[in-house]
Amino acid sequence: MKQTTWMLTCLGMLAFSADALSLSPEQERLNRVQAVQQKYPDIKFEDYVYGALAFSPDAKAQYENMMAFPPFESEIDKGRQLWETPFNNGKRYADCFPGGGRNVAGNYPYYDETMKKVVTFEMALNQCRANNGAAPYKQADMNTMGLLTAYARTLSDGMLMNIKVKGSGALAAFESGRHFFYQRRGQLNFSCASCHVDHVGEILRTEYLSMLPGQTTHWPAFRGGDYALFTLQRRYSACNQLVRAVPMEIGGEEYNNLEYFHSYLSNGLPLKSSVFRK
Amino acid sequence: MNSCRIAICLLVGSGLVMGAAGHGARAAESGSKPVLSTEATEALARAESGVALATAKKALWTTAASALAQAQEAAKHQDNAAVMKYAAVAAEQASLGMAQADGPLTSQH
Amino acid sequence: MGKPLAIVTAVSLSLLLAAAFISPARAAEAPQPEPTGQELAFDNRKGNCLACHAMPGEPKAVTNTNIAPPLIGMAARFPDRRKLYGQIWDATRANPDTAMPPFGKNGILTDAEINKVVDYVYGL
Known part of the structure; x- marks a missing residue:
């Protein structure tokens, strides 16, 4: 009995020390950036925002051409209408954010000490609706929330990602997102990191694998031949499905924590919203 | 004329026989096996609880979910063999998902 | 009449x-016609080998991948057929950090399907 207790204590201490050894958010970010720099010294840090395009000058040139006159411009305009239409009380989304909503998206997600949870930009938009007597949008609905962010986030184009992790609650949320990123899931047994850390810049059949730093800067995106609108969390859901894992809820705690970790790893990189991606 | 009547009679008759046979088969199915076998019922229950546990652990695979749906569909038709087959897949895929969630993280070296 | x-x-x-x-x-x-080892290897719902492995000696294999070692000279590289079978069944045993899916362990392919893939890959 005594021996068992002793062994359990030891195991507990081991678990504790392993936890304490996990890297600080900033060390984790630096490690991931440096690993990409070592493997691809010719790719500039600020070009990490282009993800897979950063590895292919041809694909990048095609992207630049398309972005000169985006074929999905009218969709962004629908989002602008949503953003500019006043609530019943006469107030607007712009009244909910400092600077009328300019240069704010790079501060999201943040950890809210009062609510004890991660708050994404989409949650802030819904909070704005609630404060002005409007029902919240479903975060998975691309025709409402998706379009709204497709415009609202463009107001922060050029802002540098600026995620903060301070305090034990914030750190726990970051760690939860970190765990999600490195945990294998689905029948195919991939973690996010299996591709986007271990095989960055390599080619999966025909597609380059993007690097983790920069991945959260270009959302939402209009993807593929039909320019389907994807928010970042819709992309998470699609990725999970591809590895044959049942996706988590878009806007739920798991994906919010993942987005928190994921966005921190893009700190210092400029945002650009409503872009084309394959 | 007469031969045509014979032909029609044969056609109608064969149709009736077929219909009766089909009905008989269905009656036999629902008569002798009105409910799922105990084995199949238990297998389905195991699969359902396995999938529920994996869901709670946020470790459910799409393969487990779809196999369970197939088992439940087979149960509606009292197809014991199919229930057993799909329920076993669902239970196994659910437990593999849970074991995976407790596994080591990748890319830590 | x-x-x-x-x-x-x-x-x-x-x-x-x-x-x-x-x-x-x-x-x-x-029963559906049984897929061949090559069909299983190419099918992106099944083996999907070409997502990560090139096949330099196989003209039908269309891929640009460079993730995992190309599948060539396999009989020389795996003198013990069981080792190749084991690698496909669960590659994490040999390398816990591998990106290769454990086709047998996770039920992505049946044992019979893995045997067909091994036969095919062995000829590359």
């Missing part, structure tokens, strides 16, 4: 009718 002919026609129509009743059930039970 003569009598015998009419009866023959009626009987054959009846048979056709019977066949029409029976055949859907038969069709449902009829």
Whole structure:
């Protein structure tokens, strides 16, 4: 009995020390950036925002051409209408954010000490609706929330990602997102990191694998031949499905924590919203 | 004329026989096996609880979910063999998902 | 129309009718043609080998991948066939950090399917 207790204590201490050894958010970010720099010294840090395009000058040139006159411009305009239409009380989304909503998206997600949870930009938009007597949008609905962010986030184009992790609650949320990123899931047994850390810049059949730093800067995106609108969390859901894992809820705690970790790893990189991606 | 009547009679008759046979088969199915076998019922229950546990652990695979749906569909038709087959897949895929969630993280070296 | 002919026609129509009743059930039970090892290897719902492995000696293999070692000279690289089988069944045993899915362990392929893939890959 005594021996068992002793062994359990030891195991507990081991678990504790392993936890304490996990890297600080900033060390984790630096490690991931440096690993990409070592493997691809010719790719500039600020070009990490282009993800897979950063590895292919041809694909990048095609992207630049398309972005000169985006074929999905009218969709962004629908989002602008949503953003500019006043609530019943006469107030607007712009009244909910400092600077009328300019240069704010790079501060999201943040950890809210009062609510004890991660708050994404989409949650802030819904909070704005609630404060002005409007029902919240479903975060998975691309025709409402998706379009709204497709415009609202463009107001922060050029802002540098600026995620903060301070305090034990914030750190726990970051760690939860970190765990999600490195945990294998689905029948195919991939973690996010299996591709986007271990095989960055390599080619999966025909597609380059993007690097983790920069991945959260270009959302939402209009993807593929039909320019389907994807928010970042819709992309998470699609990725999970591809590895044959049942996706988590878009806007739920798991994906919010993942987005928190994921966005921190893009700190210092400029945002650009409503872009084309394959 | 007469031969045509014979032909029609044969056609109608064969149709009736077929219909009766089909009905008989269905009656036999629902008569002798009105409910799922105990084995199949238990297998389905195991699969359902396995999938529920994996869901709670946020470790459910799409393969487990779809196999369970197939088992439940087979149960509606009292197809014991199919229930057993799909329920076993669902239970196994659910437990593999849970074991995976407790596994080591990748890319830590 | 003569009598015998009419009866023959009626009987054959009846048979056709019977066949029409029976055949859907038969069709449902009829097994799909078994995929070959190469088909399993190429199929992106099955082996999907080409997502990560090039096959330099296989003209039909269309891929730009450079993630995992190309599949060539396999018989020389895996003198022990069981080792190749084991690698496909669960590659995490040899390398816990591998990105290769454990095809057997996770039930992505059946044991029989893995054997077919091994036979095919062994010839590369």
